[in-house]
Amino acid sequence: MKNQTTGVGLIASERQKQIEKYGFTGIHHVANPEGYSAGQLMKAAITLLLPHLIQNLGWTTVPEKWDEEWFEKLIDKKPKERLVIAGALIAAELDRLNALDSLCLQKRESCERETGIYIMETDSGSNWFCPECWKELKPVMNPESDED
Incomplete structure (x- = not known):
């Protein structure tokens, strides 16, 4: 039988990878406001969830101050992978807001x-x-x- 990981488990694993592999903690996001304080994490999540709609609306697909080549690779992933990453980005925004609250x-x-x-x-x-x-x-x- 195939390993049936829950959606929450997949998102939590992806979020942990973002933290451990890239250092993208809530504190990191607060300390680098140019890449995160203008809603970039949420925009990235929305773009990954609805890439074709975003393009049809004429929005730029890459969040401000983010690496275009890196983000385009995320958009090219399969729909299930994009859902997991989008969920983890929403969790990252919550981590950023929690860190901001605790620092303030x-x-x-x-x-x-x-x-x-x-x-x-x-x-x-x-x-x-x-x-x-x-x-x-x-x-x-x-x-x-x-x-x-």
Whole structure:
């Protein structure tokens, strides 16, 4: 009897290969935003799932900042292989987002919970404050500044 690997198993194996063979971890994707922050992993997955539709829509098939020759080899693979790779690319985008979230959390100085750094404020001493705490503390810490 043939080995019946599940779809999830095939995708997990492909994702592991991307990490071990190429070093394409979530941290790698965050550290190299030029190749991943503009939705390139998702575009690659969609292109692998629907290559003919993508071409008919007039989209470029190669994600921005990706190697064209390498990606064209992926598009030329059999449909089942493209499905597995597309699934692994979706998992890679999730890994990238998880890594981004974990790198962007800062402990709040005032309420001591963690918040995404992209919505936080800092004082002159580089202390981090959530928007709620900053609204309360800014007038006290900086009495000359105008309130928003």
